Amino acid sequence: xxxxxxxVHEAADGDRRxxxxxxxxxxGVALAPGVLFYGISAHGKAPDAPASTxxxxxxxxxxxxxxxxxxxxxxxxxxxNGLSGQTGPQDSQWIRKMHIKNLQTGAEHNLPMxxxxxxxxxxxxxxxxxxxxxxxxxxxxxxxxxxxxxxxCMMACPYKARSFVxxxxxxxxxxxxxxxxxxxxxxxxxxRVDRDETPxxxxxxxxxxxxxxxxxxxxxxxxxxxxxxxxYATTEVRADLGLNTGVRxxxx
Amino acid sequence: MAENVCMxxxxxxxxxxxTLLVMGGVVLLGTLAAFFYIEHHGxxxxxxxxxxxxxxxxxxxxxxxxxxxxxxNVASIGSVFGKKMYKARAPLSGxxxxxxxxxxxxxxxxxxxxxxRLIVAMTHYNFKSIFAVNVLFYNGFFAIVGLYLITLMSxxxxxxxxxxxxxxxxxxxxxxxxxxxxxxxxxxxxxYNSALYAPMFIIYSFAYGLAAFIVVQSVMYKWNNIEVDERxxxxxxxxxxxxxxxxxxxxxxxxxxxxxxxxxxxxxxFLLLEGGIYPLLFWGGQVLLGGVLPLxxxxxxxxxxxxxxxxxxxxxxxxxxxxxxxxxxxxxQAFPLNLFPGYxxxxxxxxxxxxxxxxxxxxxxLGVGGIAIAFLITVIAVRVLKFMxxxxxxxxxxxxxxx
Numbered sequence: 001x002x003x004x005x006x007x008v009h010e011a012a013d014g015d016r017r018x019x020x021x022x023x024x025x026x027x028g029v030a031l032a033p034g035v036l037f038y039g040i041s042a043h044g045k046a047p048d049a050p051a052s053t054x055x056x057x058x059x060x061x062x063x064x065x066x067x068x069x070x071x072x073x074x075x076x077x078x079x080x081n082g083l084s085g086q087t088g089p090q091d092s093q094w095i096r097k098m099h100i101k102n103l104q105t106g107a108e109h110n111l112p113m114x115x116x117x118x119x120x121x122x123x124x125x126x127x128x129x130x131x132x133x134x135x136x137x138x139x140x141x142x143x144x145x146x147x148x149x150x151x152x153c154m155m156a157c158p159y160k161a162r163s164f165v166x167x168x169x170x171x172x173x174x175x176x177x178x179x180x181x182x183x184x185x186x187x188x189x190x191x192r193v194d195r196d197e198t199p200x201x202x203x204x205x206x207x208x209x210x211x212x213x214x215x216x217x218x219x220x221x222x223x224x225x226x227x228x229x230x231x232y233a234t235t236e237v238r239a240d241l242g243l244n245t246g247v248r249x250x251x252x
Numbered sequence: 253m254a255e256n257v258c259m260x261x262x263x264x265x266x267x268x269x270x271t272l273l274v275m276g277g278v279v280l281l282g283t284l285a286a287f288f289y290i291e292h293h294g295x296x297x298x299x300x301x302x303x304x305x306x307x308x309x310x311x312x313x314x315x316x317x318x319x320x321x322x323x324x325n326v327a328s329i330g331s332v333f334g335k336k337m338y339k340a341r342a343p344l345s346g347x348x349x350x351x352x353x354x355x356x357x358x359x360x361x362x363x364x365x366x367x368x369r370l371i372v373a374m375t376h377y378n379f380k381s382i383f384a385v386n387v388l389f390y391n392g393f394f395a396i397v398g399l400y401l402i403t404l405m406s407x408x409x410x411x412x413x414x415x416x417x418x419x420x421x422x423x424x425x426x427x428x429x430x431x432x433x434x435x436x437x438x439x440x441x442x443x444y445n446s447a448l449y450a451p452m453f454i455i456y457s458f459a460y461g462l463a464a465f466i467v468v469q470s471v472m473y474k475w476n477n478i479e480v481d482e483r484x485x486x487x488x489x490x491x492x493x494x495x496x497x498x499x500x501x502x503x504x505x506x507x508x509x510x511x512x513x514x515x516x517x518x519x520x521x522f523l524l525l526e527g528g529i530y531p532l533l534f535w536g537g538q539v540l541l542g543g544v545l546p547l548x549x550x551x552x553x554x555x556x557x558x559x560x561x562x563x564x565x566x567x568x569x570x571x572x573x574x575x576x577x578x579x580x581x582x583x584x585q586a587f588p589l590n591l592f593p594g595y596x597x598x599x600x601x602x603x604x605x606x607x608x609x610x611x612x613x614x615x616x617x618l619g620v621g622g623i624a625i626a627f628l629i630t631v632i633a634v635r636v637l638k639f640m641x642x643x644x645x646x647x648x649x650x651x652x653x654x655x
Contacts, residue, residue, distance in 0.1 A: 149365015181365030
């Protein structure tokens, strides 16, 4: 190869290298947000990926900030999940406001009560078909396809957190399928959580400025909820049952 | 003797058989109408709600399931423990066990929110659930008792009746243990959550099953104008007394234990004193009608010679048994869950208040459907096969029963 040709080839190789460098750089710039988004989406979970045991979703409720007479959380829950919002004995209530008063001291508290998303849920234990189940990330759900409507889970739940659909349903939220004759309860708004959003009740409470409800990953030591639970004394309702609830209360 | 006492085609009047069939059929039709009505409109047409989730259908159904395992005891005493008087009654006992279990399960299934998914219950099992375990026990019960009946009634297979009878006896003990545990495993409710439920339900099943057997046998004897021998009556009534007494004992232990625990005081006060219908049914139904009164009748002078008195005592045990199931199942749910001990609680979801329950006509019809199923199976079975007990009196010890 002549010296001239060699120089031409070297020049061409240099161009190719530059082109590849620029190309890879551009591709990196184009893909990086996606990769980054994929990486951090839903606290480490891609939208189509299965729930992971690396996460445990939980909720911390500060009863001191839960306002008397405020029903933002229950209203938001009904809207998000397509519930009627009625409060008759046969109506579904996935979350309810409780008022409690200490019989000795007279101290009063308001708090929302919902499925406590137990680590050892009695509803899952007793369900004959396995319709009551716990996701890997700790969210307790009912598989509407195999629930036979025996209501044994309602007998077993210590928190009275479950409702039975007593009548035909209309105008359902497509994201939250419900079914007559099936049992249902709070899902932590799993459809929102999987989109990296917080449950509707938590969002509504924050929007109204109460900030009484906090949602997050209990297994992530840097999450707000984990930090708060490290800093303050929190209570597990019916701790005597050893269920290790995902919902904790502060101030009672 | 067999020629005189059979109810089957060769000697019983057809018109009477058809009358019984129509009676049972009409009730079952009412049940099916209620079932489809509830299926269409949802459980909103019943008195059950999110507080009292199990209602009258479960009272009847669980009673039948418990009594079904108990009624098999008559056969078990014959086959397993070799008592000839009971052996003569083993086929009737086995048939009644199958009929009552079918009735009980029918009641449970018809009340499901999604009865169309029965196949799901048969194909998806969560083995940690005592309910799922019960499904296996119930299916196994049908198979084993069916086989047992074949060995009892077949001329060539009689030698197998003892081992198969033993298996049926052990299986029924396990089944009733599992049925009682449906309540025993409910950790959070004040009315349940006790290991005592398993043996207590076994004792209840002994009493209810034997009472059901005595009632059916009495009707069959009466139907054929046969007087039951007093030695047989004496033994059956005394055995019933033992079971009724044992049932009262277990009931007393359960409540006395609860009364000892301060955390259970409110519940016991509710159930035994202040809960309205529940103390009434407990003391008046379960204890008095279903316990004390039958015992007094059984041990009253001349009871061994009075089939009507023993029949009535057995009938009272059955009525008391339904009262017990109502108190156990509905009373246990009517008392509110205590989420925050030491606090007064209220909410839009009826926290902290005693839950009302008024059954609607529809669930009453569902409830009696189980009895109709058991009744129809019994009537047809008695018609087509020989289930009438045939005693060989030379085998019965004349002095064995004096009271």
